[in-house]
Amino acid sequence: MRHVGGVYRRALVAQIRSITEYPADFWVMASAGVMWNLLQFAFLTVLFNAVPDVAGWDYHEMVLLSSLLAIAGGSTALFCDGVWSTGQMVLKGEIDYRITRPAPVVVQMATTHIGMQGFGEVGFGLVMFVYGWIGAGLGLAAVPVGVLALVCTAVIECALVTLFCSVNFWLKGPMSNFAFMFIDLQNSAMSMPLGLFPIGVKLVTLFVVPVAFVNFVPIAVLTGHMSGWWLIGTPVAAVLAVFAATVVYRFGLRSYDSAGN
Amino acid sequence: MASVDLAYATITFKRKIAYKSTWLFTVLFGGFSLMAGLAVWSNLLGDGELGGYDWDAMKAYLIIGFLTSTLAWSGSDWEMANRILDGHVAIDLTKPVDFQRARAAEYMGGMAATVPSAIIGTAAAILIFQPASPVSPLAAVLTAFSLLFIFPLAFAINFLAVLSCFVTQRFLGIQWARDCLLAFFSGLMIPIALMPGWLQTLAWCLPFVHFTTTPASIYLGRVDTAGALGLIAVEAVWAVALWILARVLWSRLVRKVTIHGG
Numbered sequence: 001m002r003h004v005g006g007v008y009r010r011a012l013v014a015q016i017r018s019i020t021e022y023p024a025d026f027w028v029m030a031s032a033g034v035m036w037n038l039l040q041f042a043f044l045t046v047l048f049n050a051v052p053d054v055a056g057w058d059y060h061e062m063v064l065l066s067s068l069l070a071i072a073g074g075s076t077a078l079f080c081d082g083v084w085s086t087g088q089m090v091l092k093g094e095i096d097y098r099i100t101r102p103a104p105v106v107v108q109m110a111t112t113h114i115g116m117q118g119f120g121e122v123g124f125g126l127v128m129f130v131y132g133w134i135g136a137g138l139g140l141a142a143v144p145v146g147v148l149a150l151v152c153t154a155v156i157e158c159a160l161v162t163l164f165c166s167v168n169f170w171l172k173g174p175m176s177n178f179a180f181m182f183i184d185l186q187n188s189a190m191s192m193p194l195g196l197f198p199i200g201v202k203l204v205t206l207f208v209v210p211v212a213f214v215n216f217v218p219i220a221v222l223t224g225h226m227s228g229w230w231l232i233g234t235p236v237a238a239v240l241a242v243f244a245a246t247v248v249y250r251f252g253l254r255s256y257d258s259a260g261n
Numbered sequence: 262m263a264s265v266d267l268a269y270a271t272i273t274f275k276r277k278i279a280y281k282s283t284w285l286f287t288v289l290f291g292g293f294s295l296m297a298g299l300a301v302w303s304n305l306l307g308d309g310e311l312g313g314y315d316w317d318a319m320k321a322y323l324i325i326g327f328l329t330s331t332l333a334w335s336g337s338d339w340e341m342a343n344r345i346l347d348g349h350v351a352i353d354l355t356k357p358v359d360f361q362r363a364r365a366a367e368y369m370g371g372m373a374a375t376v377p378s379a380i381i382g383t384a385a386a387i388l389i390f391q392p393a394s395p396v397s398p399l400a401a402v403l404t405a406f407s408l409l410f411i412f413p414l415a416f417a418i419n420f421l422a423v424l425s426c427f428v429t430q431r432f433l434g435i436q437w438a439r440d441c442l443l444a445f446f447s448g449l450m451i452p453i454a455l456m457p458g459w460l461q462t463l464a465w466c467l468p469f470v471h472f473t474t475t476p477a478s479i480y481l482g483r484v485d486t487a488g489a490l491g492l493i494a495v496e497a498v499w500a501v502a503l504w505i506l507a508r509v510l511w512s513r514l515v516r517k518v519t520i521h522g523g
Contacts (some may be wrong), residue, residue, distance in 0.1 A: 025428060025429045025430050028425060028429050029429055029431070029434045032434045032437070032438035033438075035438050035441070035442070036437055036440075036442070042445065042460075043450050043451050046451050046455055046456050046457070049455070050312065050455050051305055055304055081431075081433075084433060113430075115431060115433060115434055116430075116431070117434030118434075175339065181293070188294045188298075189297045192297070192300075192301050196301055197300050
C-alpha cells in the first residue's frame with residue numbers, strides 16, 4: 001500500500017512539474033474550469049431572481065449543491081484524469097507497457113495526465129462552497145461534516161469515473177461513452193434537489209450508482225433536509241465505490257488482449 | 262460542393278453509422294438532459310408562467326433545445342482535436358486540400374449521420390410530452406429554416422474550440438467549457454428572458470443564442486415574421502463571421518506546429 005501510494009504521489013508530482021513547463025496551457029485550462037462553474041453560479045443566481053425556492057431548497061443551499069459537484073469534477077481532473085484514456089490505450093495496445101511495470105495499472109493510468117481545468121474547478125468550487133456555507137448559516141460546529149463531505153465527494157467521483165471508463169475494456173472504442181453519460185446524467189440531475197425526480201431516479205442515485213452521495217446527501221444532511229443518519233452512507237459509499245472500481249478495472253485488465261496485427 | 266468535400270463528408274457519415282453505440286449515446290445524452298429539464302421546469306412552473314413561458318410552451322422550448330444540442334454535439338470535434346494533439350495535423354498540411362474546409366465537410370457528415378436519430382428522438386418527445394404547437398404554419402417553416410444554420414454555426418464554434426488544442430495539452434476541459442457556454446448562452450439551461458437586462462444583451466450579442474432561443478422564439482411566436490427573418494439573417498452573418506475568424510486564427514496558430522524527426 002505504501003509502495004502504491006509512493007508511486008501515485010511521485011507520478012502526480014512529475015505531472016505537476018511538467019505543467020510548469022506549459023504555463024499558457026495551465027492558464028487556459030484553469031480559466032475554462034472557472035468559467036463553466038461561474039456559469040452554473042450565474043444560472044442559480046438568475047433562477048433565484050425568478051423563483052423563491054426549488055423543491056424547498058433556497059439559493060445558498062443550491063449553491064452548496066453545485067459547489068460539491070464542481071469540486072467532484074475538478075477532483076477527477078486532478079487525481080485520475082488519465083483513466084479517461086483507457087479506451088484509447090486499450091485500442092492501441094498501449095497498456096502492454098504498463099502491465100510490465102511494478103505498480104498497479106490503474107494507478108499508472110490515473111496519473112497519465114492531469115486535467116488542468118481541475119485547478120479552476122476545485123478553486124472556484126471551494127469559493128462557492130464557502131459562500132453557500134456562510135449564506136446557509138452553517139456554523140463552525142458543522143465544519144468536520146463539511147470536511148468529510150469534501151473528501152468523500154472527491155473519492156466517490158474518482159472511483160465512479162474510473163469504474164465507467166473501465167467499461168472500455170469490453171466495449172471497445174476510443175471514447176469513454178459510459179463515463180461521459182455518467183457525467184452528463186450527474187450534471188443534469190444532481191445540480192438539483194433529488195425531490196424533483198421520480199422515485200426510480202432516487203433509488204438509482206442512492207443505491208445503485210451512489211452519485212447522490214457525491215453532493216446531495218451531505219448537503220441535505222448539513223442543511224437539515226435529510227436525517228443525520230444518512231451521513232453514515234457517505235463514507236460507506238466512498239469505500240464501496242473504490243472497491244467496485246478496483247475490482248472492475250482488474251477484471252477489465254484480465255480481458256485485455258493487447259492490439260492485434 | 263466539390264467532390265472532395267462530399268468524399269470527406271461521406272467517410273465521416275459512414276464512420277458514425279458504423280459506431281452504432283456512439284450514435285445511440287449522442288441521443289441518450291440529450292434525452293437525459295431533456296428529462297431532467299422537464300422535471301425541474303414542471304416543478305418551477307406549476308400552473309403559472311415564468312418569463313412568458315407556460316408549461317406547454319416550456320415543453321416545446323426544451324424539446325427544441327434537445328434537438329439542437331443533439332445535432333450540435335454530433336460532429337467530429339474529438340477527431341479534429343486529436344489530430345492537432347497527436348501531431349497528425351502536420352500530415353494534413355501536406356495534403357492539397359484546405360484544412361478548415363475538409364474538417365467542415367467531415368463535421369457536416371457526422372451531423373448528417375445523427376439527423377435521423379435526432380428526428381426520431383424529437384418525434385418521440387413530441388408524442389410523449391405533447392408540447393405547444395407552432396404558432397402558425399409559416400412559423401413552423403421558418404423554425405425549420407433557422408435550424409439549418411445550426412450546421413455551419415456548430416462547426417464554426419467547435420472548430421474554434423478545437424483550435425485551442427494548439428496551446429493546450431488536453432481537449433476534455435475545453436470541450437466541457439464550450440458545452441457549458443453553449444448551454445448557458447443558448448438559453449438551454451435557463452431561458453434568456455429570465456436573465457437580467459445586461460445579461461440578455463450579452464447573450465443576444467453572442468452566436469450561442471441561435472441554438473435554442475432563436476428557433477424557439479420563432480416557433481412559439483415570440484417574434485413576428487419580420488423578427489424571425491431578421492434573426493435568421495443574423496444567424497447567416499454569424500456563420501460567415503465565425504468562418505472568417507476561424508480562418509484567421511488557424512493561420513496564426515498553425516505556426517505553433519513543430520515537426521520533429523529527420
